[in-house]
Amino acid sequence: MKVLKLLLLPAMGTTIAAAFLWPEPAAGFLGESSRIVFFHVPCAWTATVAFLIAAAYSAAFLLRGNPWHDDLAAAAVRVGILFAALALVTGSLFAKIMWGSYWNWDPRESSFLLLLFLYGAYLFLRTAIEDPARRARIAAAYALFAAVLMPFLVFVAPRVTQSLHPQTVINAEGKVLMDTPTKTVFFAALVAFTGLFLWILSLDARSARLARRSGGNARPAGSVASV
């Protein structure tokens, strides 16, 4: 595991440098704005993976009652919200360059904002319940409910109506319309961001487990900064 974490340093570093310096900017985009795809899409992808992981660990908690699964589910939601917010911020920067405004109420912007609210409510729910066992059960049920809505908000709602958002990476024909340098950097970024997410997830969940073992509600929000 330590080797994988160490490998992330050159992997992400190379990806960042390549994202700015290797591929040519894509046709049809203003200036260098298309390069945001190397950061924006991996953030959105990581957030989606995080919310799916939260649903999986929530189901595992409801089935087995292991509090470690609840720690992992809560950590996945917290880190997922972080990456979803980064996806929204990078998307807004792109929107300002391409469409002239940071926020346009585009279906994809709006649905992703709703996703953020949906999982933000999960964190509010956790902080509102005192009893740890009850909190874990209700939060797990809510995470499963949110996971049912999540694919609709990420994949269906933005495609139902006309959107300014560029064509998604994997389009309706299932083809990735990128040249080789762009494709290489893009998939490297997906792997690097997923690795970064898994590392932060592990840190947050382990920190939550320590807090739980050392006094239960000592750190209800589960912030890694309190370790």
Add this chain to the structure above:
Amino acid sequence: MPGRPEALPAYDSLAFRGNDRPVSSLAFLAAVNLVIWVGLFAYLWRLDRRISERERNP
């Protein structure tokens, strides 16, 4: 009255010139992002070590 140029050169708000050598704004952005990444990595590495120590000696 001096004549105006027909077209202005492309404006690059992040262009940096030192010793008369233009440094690309993309290289500058890449460098800034790399510094941020190395800082984040160092923070996470330190946090990982502290959590591991607490797990060994609760």
